[in-house]
Amino acid sequence: MILRQTAITLSAKPRGFHLITQEVLVHLDLHGCKLGVLQLFLQHTSASLTLNENASADVRRDFERFFRQSVPDDSPYFEHTYEGLDDMTAHLKASLLGHSVTIPITNGRLALGTWQGIYLGEHREHGGKRRLLATYWAEADA
Amino acid sequence: MILRQTAITLSAKPRGFHLITQEVLVHLDLHGCKLGVLQLFLQHTSASLTLNENASADVRRDFERFFRQSVPDDSPYFEHTYEGLDDMTAHLKASLLGHSVTIPITNGRLALGTWQGIYLGEHREHGGKRRLLATYWAEADA
């Protein structure tokens, strides 16, 4: 049985959705993991992790447009806006999309579908670097 | 320690929400799993997995009505609509609801609450068959 944990620091990114599959994968050592699971956990409350299309960049642009419209920065009823109009809406998007993704591992690779990639949702205008914790557990190759 | 992984193909379903608990369970061998966890992972970006009420079919109908209304197919600002008006909205619903569910195992059974069942959210008009990967890890019965 393999059980590993690695801290990953993602570079600072502008507000919006970003494909981070490769930026994450370089930090993992999946060799010898016959079958198992990876959990990626974001240690923040104003950014999110999700899986979605890895090909067309317009999907990521449409994500940002949709979430700006359905969780509007200028909602008049928010109390928690000390750090700006993107403060409370970032917290909401973080919980709507989630703080983590959990992905199976098969034969030393993430068992993502053909079109699946890992997205970071950066919901602050100036979110800075983001910390991830990758934990994975797997049966070792014989 | 038990660690197993099984691929499951779900039959093609119409757009909407579908109770798939039994269709999934027949593919799992939970005998001898004293306590542990099951992760079900959908290898697609236009369908979703969630848990909700397993009794009244009207909950599933209300889910479909709610998501059609809050993520409208005819939103004028979407770029990514190459495959039709249900293309981009399917991607959004997949991330709002999520690509996976994680369920504890106790004494050889899923430890679902009395009213909990597994839903497939089929967000495309013609999504076809859907591929799941079931991974579970558990302490074996003595």
Place this chain on the structure above:
Amino acid sequence: MILRQTAITLSAKPRGFHLITQEVLVHLDLHGCKLGVLQLFLQHTSASLTLNENASADVRRDFERFFRQSVPDDSPYFEHTYEGLDDMTAHLKASLLGHSVTIPITNGRLALGTWQGIYLGEHREHGGKRRLLATYWAEADA
């Protein structure tokens, strides 16, 4: 390898979002867990678990305002309202936010970010006590 499972009963709470980190932690024995993962699973379909800000209570109030506005109790098209106007909206919020959270464990502690806490979303007016199942797996300290 450590693999443990514990049932937790949360006290009844009013409709809204509640910080439950301490109420959960007293039920866990993470001593000797060098690195691993905790899954908290809610055995209900009308309440939710998520992670968000652990400091300002106004974040929790803004969560409740936002979800009352974006999943309105008085939506005219809901069929499933047998138990009141908070019945169907509770089911929807449960799936939008999710039935579980999965958190890494490092050196005998939950590896939450500085500002992260565990929220229970109580979406019914009179939800009563709520049952959680905590399952955790970890490498034991040498």
